[in-house]
Structures are given as C-alpha cells and as structure tokens.
Amino acid sequence: MSEIVLEGRNIVRDYHVGGGLFGKPKTVRAVKGVSFTLEKGKTLAIVGESGCGKSTLGRILTLIDPQSEGELLIDGKPINIAKDRVTPEMRRKVQIIFQNPYGSLNPRQKIGEVLGEPLLLNTNKTTAERRELAMQMLVKVGLGPEHYNRYPHMFSGGQRQRIAIARALMMSPSLLVLDEPVSALDLSVQAQVLNLLADLQDEFNLTYVFISHDLSVVRYIADEVMVMYYGEVVEYGTREEVFSNPQHSYTKTLFAATPKSDVASIRARLEKKKAAA
Amino acid sequence: MALLEIKNLSVGFDTSSGQFMAVQGIDLHVEAREVLAIVGESGSGKSVAMLAVMGLLPKTATVTADKMAFNGHDMLTMSTKQRREIVGRDVAMIFQEPMASLNPCFTVGFQLEEVLRFHMKMDGKARRKRAIELLQQVGIPTPEERLNSFPHQMSGGQCQRVMIAIAIACNPKLLIADEPTTALDVTIQKQILDLLVSLQAKHGMGLIMITHDMGVVAETADRVIVQYKGRKMEEADVLSLFESPKSPYTRALLSALPENATGDRLSTVADFMKNEAANAGAAS
Numbered sequence: 001m002s003e004i005v006l007e008g009r010n011i012v013r014d015y016h017v018g019g020g021l022f023g024k025p026k027t028v029r030a031v032k033g034v035s036f037t038l039e040k041g042k043t044l045a046i047v048g049e050s051g052c053g054k055s056t057l058g059r060i061l062t063l064i065d066p067q068s069e070g071e072l073l074i075d076g077k078p079i080n081i082a083k084d085r086v087t088p089e090m091r092r093k094v095q096i097i098f099q100n101p102y103g104s105l106n107p108r109q110k111i112g113e114v115l116g117e118p119l120l121l122n123t124n125k126t127t128a129e130r131r132e133l134a135m136q137m138l139v140k141v142g143l144g145p146e147h148y149n150r151y152p153h154m155f156s157g158g159q160r161q162r163i164a165i166a167r168a169l170m171m172s173p174s175l176l177v178l179d180e181p182v183s184a185l186d187l188s189v190q191a192q193v194l195n196l197l198a199d200l201q202d203e204f205n206l207t208y209v210f211i212s213h214d215l216s217v218v219r220y221i222a223d224e225v226m227v228m229y230y231g232e233v234v235e236y237g238t239r240e241e242v243f244s245n246p247q248h249s250y251t252k253t254l255f256a257a258t259p260k261s262d263v264a265s266i267r268a269r270l271e272k273k274k275a276a277a
Numbered sequence: 278m279a280l281l282e283i284k285n286l287s288v289g290f291d292t293s294s295g296q297f298m299a300v301q302g303i304d305l306h307v308e309a310r311e312v313l314a315i316v317g318e319s320g321s322g323k324s325v326a327m328l329a330v331m332g333l334l335p336k337t338a339t340v341t342a343d344k345m346a347f348n349g350h351d352m353l354t355m356s357t358k359q360r361r362e363i364v365g366r367d368v369a370m371i372f373q374e375p376m377a378s379l380n381p382c383f384t385v386g387f388q389l390e391e392v393l394r395f396h397m398k399m400d401g402k403a404r405r406k407r408a409i410e411l412l413q414q415v416g417i418p419t420p421e422e423r424l425n426s427f428p429h430q431m432s433g434g435q436c437q438r439v440m441i442a443i444a445i446a447c448n449p450k451l452l453i454a455d456e457p458t459t460a461l462d463v464t465i466q467k468q469i470l471d472l473l474v475s476l477q478a479k480h481g482m483g484l485i486m487i488t489h490d491m492g493v494v495a496e497t498a499d500r501v502i503v504q505y506k507g508r509k510m511e512e513a514d515v516l517s518l519f520e521s522p523k524s525p526y527t528r529a530l531l532s533a534l535p536e537n538a539t540g541d542r543l544s545t546v547a548d549f550m551k552n553e554a555a556n557a558g559a560a561s
Contacts, residue, residue, distance in 0.1 A: 049462040190533070213463055216536045219535065254463060260495060261519065266515055
C-alpha cells in the first residue's frame with residue numbers, strides 16, 4: 001500500500017465579514033466540510049467555478065490560512081496552524097504555485113535571488129551552494145543558467161510559470177499545490193508546462209493538488225477528481241468514475257459547458273445553425 | 278461586397294532595437310452575418326491587426342495596407358473625426374478583461390448611456406429606456422437597479438455582459454470580440470458565447486472572434502484564420518480546419534489540446550515545428 005501524504009477530515013473554513021459600527025457581522029462559510037485522502041505520487045484535481053472555495057482549500061492545504069474546524073494531516077501528522085507554530089520542516093513539505101505568473105514574481109528581484117531566497121530563509125547553505133542549486137533547478141525546469149541574473153520582466157508568461165515552479169521545488173517539497181497554474185497561458189505553452197509538471201512528478205515522486213476550472217486539462221493530468229460547488233464537495237472519485245459517469249447535476253452542467261472541439265459536434269452545431277436560419 | 282476587407286496589412290512598432298513587425302501582410306475579409314475566428318498564440322498579432330482597424334494603436338505603430346475598407350469607407354485615409362463616428366457605432370469591440378475595460382469611477386448606466394448620447398444623440402429619457410432594454414437583452418436581472426451599480430459591484434461575467442451591451446448599443450454592423458471569455462469560468466464562458474452568437478444571428482452582425490482557445494473556435498466560428506508570428510498560416514471553414522488542417526502549425530495547435538493527447542505527453546508546438554524543419558531538411 002502506498003503511503004498517504006495528505007488527508008483532510010471534514011475541513012471547514014469560515015470568514016467573518018462586516019461588523020462595523022452598526023452593522024452585524026456575518027459569517028461566510030467558504031469551505032463546508034471537505035474530506036479526502038491523497039496518496040504519494042498521485043494528482044488530486046479540485047474543480048469548480050470561481051467562488052466555490054477551491055482556492056481557499058488550497059490555501060489551507062499550503063498552511064497559509066488555518067482551517068476553522070476539522071483536521072488536516074500531512075504525512076500522517078495532524079496540523080492546525082491556528083494553534084501550533086508551523087515548523088520549518090512542515091513549510092518545506094508543502095509549496096504552492098499561483099495562477100498569475102506576472103503577479104507572483106517580484107519585479108525587482110533577479111531570478112537567482114528568487115530561487116535562492118527559500119534556501120536562504122530555511123537552510124544554512126552558503127551563497128555558493130545556493131547559487132549552484134539554483135542553477136541546477138533552472139536547467140531542470142527547462143531554462144538555462146544564463147537566466148540566473150535576469151529580471152522577471154525579461155521572461156514570457158510560460159517561462160515565468162517555469163520560474164515559479166522552480167522556486168516551489170527549491171525546498172524539495174513532497175506536496176505541491178497548483179492553483180490554476182496553466183489558465184493564464186496559451187494553448188501551446190500550456191502543453192509545455194503540463195509536460196514539465198508530469199516529468200517533475202515522475203522525477204521527484206511529487207504529489208500534486210491541482211486546482212483548475214478547465215476540465216480538459218483535469219482529464220489529462222488528474223488521478224482523482226473532486227468537484228466543488230458553493231463550498232461543498234458534490235463529486236469525488238477517480239478520474240474514470242467522474243468523467244464516465246458523473247452523478248451530480250452540477251458536474252453534468254460543467255461537462256455540458258466545456259467547449260467541444262471534435263468534428264462531430266462542430267458538424268452538429270453547423271447543421272443546427274443552418275436549420276435555424 | 279464584404280463588410281470588412283483588408284489586403285496586405287502590416288503593422289510595425291518602433292522600438293529601441295529597430296522596427297518590430299507585429300503583423301506582416303495579412304489579408305482578411307468578413308461578410309455580414311458571418312462569424313470569423315482569428316486564432317493564434319499571444320504575440321501572433323491577432324489583436325494588433327484588429328486594433329489597427331479600429332485606429333486604437335499607439336503613435337509608435339506604423340500601419341500600412343493596400344486596402345482597408347469597412348462597409349465601403351476607406352479606413353486608411355479617413356480623418357480622425359470620421360473614424361470616431363464609425364468606431365463605436367458601426368464597428369464595436371469587446372475586450373478581454375471586463376473589469377479593466379469599464380471605468381471604475383462611473384456607474385454602468387452612465388457608461389452605457391454615454392455611447393447612446395455620443396452616437397445616437399438621444400435625450401435622457403430615451404437613453405434610459407434603451408439602456409434598460411439593452412441590459413435585458415444581454416440577460417442582466419433587474420436592469421433598472423443595475424444601471425446605478427458600479428463595475429466593482431458586479432461579477433466578471435456580468436461586467437462582460439455590460440461590455441457587450443455597450444458594444445451592441447448602436448446596432449453595429451461588425452462586432453470584434455477580443456478574447457471575450459478568457460477571464461471567465463467555463464459555465465459563464467458558455468453563457469457569454471451563446472449570447473454573442475445569438476445576438477449576432479438576431480441582428481445580422483458580422484462577428485470577429487479573436488481567441489487562442491480552439492474550443493471557443495469550434496463552438497462559434499463559421500470560418501477560421503490561423504495566425505502565427507504576424508503571418509497568416511491557414512484560412513478555412515471551421516469544419517475542414519478541424520477535419521483536415523493543412524498547415525503544420527494548425528496541426529500542432531490541435532495536437533496540443535489536452536483532449537487530443539495520445540499517450541503520456543502532450544505534443545507541443547515547439548516539438549512540432551522542430552520535426553517539420555527536420556523533415557524539410559531531409560526532403561531537400
């Protein structure tokens with residue numbers, strides 16, 4: 001049996017809003033009791049529309065936000081950042097990659113510094129060692145050592161996403177949370193980044209939590225799929241189960257809304273249009 | 278006669294390292310009641326070509342064309358004043374970021390009525406009535422209240438609907454949609470695409486759909502132009518493009534779609550172009 005890296009038991013997240021001088025405070029429950037388990041080396045895809053709580057869940061898994069209720073277990077150890085301090089080892093295990101590669105890199109920081117910073121903060125490595133490791137990582141994500149001294153504005157969107165991936169991998173994490181990593185990218189660049197993610201998963205035996213609203217990408221990359229709707233999990237199963245036999249009406253709506261690019265459906269559309277005209 | 282006809286359009290930008298050609302010799306034409314999709318990656322010059330038609334490019338750009346005619350008007354020699362009368366009334370454009378293309382300082386109603394005031398010279402009462410009617414057409418609930426909302430009080434999908442309402446306010450003959458759904462969720466994307474196509478059919482508009490998403494092309498277009506690095510790679514009707522793509526670049530784009538993945542790896546455009554070059558080298 002393979003080892004379980006990540007487990008959530010009934011995770012809940014509340015946000016308290018309002019409560020001004022006269023206004024009553026309101027509680028928004030963004031994540032309403034989510035449970036799941038994820039094995040090492042597998043990919044869990046979280047699908048849903050904006051506002052369904054998928055990124056909130058991602059932030060809880062990455063130890064950025066605490067859960068309001070429920071248990072989160074990483075490598076079998078329960079963790080609640082509202083109560084305990086996060087140890088550097090814990091931080092090292094989980095890393096996140098954000099959607100917008102233009103917003104997630106500091107424009108005044110050279111790429112070398114971007115990659116070296118996690119090591120500077122979390123380890124006692126010397127400058128020369130950090131430099132060496134950053135150079136190696138650049139090559140691994142398909143960039144070159146010559147990019148070490150460049151600034152983020154000198155890179156395209158796809159290259160920046162590679163840099164963000166490299167930064168996340170500097171601490172050799174076991175779990176990577178990818179929050180819509182390819183939705184800001186062009187089709188062909190998207191394919192390159194997805195290939196890179198697949199290669200890295202094989203090489204480092206990484207576990208991915210892949211947050212996305214693009215079902216065609218999810219179908220390609222995921223082992224397990226979780227569909228969220230208004231903070232609740234409406235569907236959870238292996239990729240084959242969810243895609244071949246969706247149970248919940250929302251999942252069916254999602255499938256129906258995904259553009260179909262096969263020849264048969266184009267022909268059907270054109271015929272329908274001709275009939276209407 | 279074609280609604281929009283462009284022959285040999287080139288657009289260059291002056292940069293510190295000499296001139297950069299964003300569009301190189303594009304020919305295109307759109308008929309009334311037709312949906313034309315222009316597909317390409319970012320940097321392929323698909324937006325720039327349309328901005329040139331609208332006259333919205335910055336001063337550093339040089340636009341040259343053998344012909345650029347809209348509805349019988351020559352867009353190249355036209356004065357700025359004449360252009361301003363046509364742009365926004367007969368040709369309208371929708372942009373990618375709905376949140377960024379509406380002015381955050383004014384209400385939705387003000388921005389919608391501005392077009393009607395400028396182009397249609399309507400009085401206040403008629404404007405308000407038309408504005409409500411337009412918001413209803415694009416499917417916004419309680420339009421009377423929504424007119425007084427500011428853009429930040431609405432969701433991305435609703436802002437895009439408002440943008441569409443502004444664009445169709447003067448019953449344009451040609452609507453240019455520049456990546457209208459890239460910033461939106463799939464379910465909302467579906468609604469917006471359906472809305473655009475139904476409005477196009479209802480008003481008999483020509484519609485140019487600029488996108489990088491092959492799925493959007495498959496769902497909306499009649500005819501497709503594939504553009505790469507400022508050049509036209511292929512032009513075909515939508516069915517033959519997907520059935521038997523002729524240019525190697527189109528084939529590469531289609532094979533990069535995750536749903537067309539064979540085996541574990543997605544083929545990328547870069548691999549494809551490399552193989553093509555190798556084959557060409559071997560053949561000669």
